[in-house]
Amino acid sequence: MNITFNQTVRGVTKANRMQTIETHSRCEALRNLRRWYVVYTKPRSEDIAEEHLERKDIHVFLPKIRECRYSSKGEETKIRPLFPSYLFAHMAYPDDYYTVIWAKGVKRIVGDGTEPIPLDDSVVDFFQKHSEEKGFIQPSPRLQIGDTVRVRNGPLEGLIGIIDGSIDEKGRIKVLMDFLKEGTRVEIPFSYLERH
Numbered sequence: 001m002n003i004t005f006n007q008t009v010r011g012v013t014k015a016n017r018m019q020t021i022e023t024h025s026r027c028e029a030l031r032n033l034r035r036w037y038v039v040y041t042k043p044r045s046e047d048i049a050e051e052h053l054e055r056k057d058i059h060v061f062l063p064k065i066r067e068c069r070y071s072s073k074g075e076e077t078k079i080r081p082l083f084p085s086y087l088f089a090h091m092a093y094p095d096d097y098y099t100v101i102w103a104k105g106v107k108r109i110v111g112d113g114t115e116p117i118p119l120d121d122s123v124v125d126f127f128q129k130h131s132e133e134k135g136f137i138q139p140s141p142r143l144q145i146g147d148t149v150r151v152r153n154g155p156l157e158g159l160i161g162i163i164d165g166s167i168d169e170k171g172r173i174k175v176l177m178d179f180l181k182e183g184t185r186v187e188i189p190f191s192y193l194e195r196h
Helices: 005-033 046-055 097-101 121-129
Strands: 035-041 059-061 064-071 074-081 086-091 106-109 148-151 160-163 172-179 182-189 193-195
Touching: 035 046, 035 121, 046 059, 046 086, 046 106, 059 121, 086 097, 086 121, 097 106
Parallel strands: none
Antiparallel strands: 035 086, 035 106, 059 086, 064 074, 148 160, 148 193, 160 172, 172 182
């Protein structure tokens, strides 16, 4: 029996196609087995870990928040993780375990001491639903003049008032308080207030 070069090539090509189909099927199965896990990162290394995990085809969700601070220079906006030193990784355990824990910036995957514990998908879905395209979580709407607020910190804690002015350069806001049936304007740090 003579086997020609073409028959050999066809046989190898067919075997390669079968191997490619098997590999594709395995990848699809892994995608279906992927769950969300909480990854603990090194301090201030969330962005580094996110970048390295994404390069290794591990889908990551890192919720962030824009934080406004007021100083003598005016309003400053800082972007920081919603959960410092934590991010969410969509991975298949145990197949992706070492890929994740050996990624730059990662310390460990949160678990019970013996193995990682997956999150319920609804937890990450909730954060993704309440975030913008790049993972920014929308804070509650800003307070406006005329809004009723409650003081949650400081010596006036628990009292109710109405916002009567905008935030000044020190981060304070004028609130009309009802003391002894007499309206009194008080300057209170913005961070001490919540919508009532």
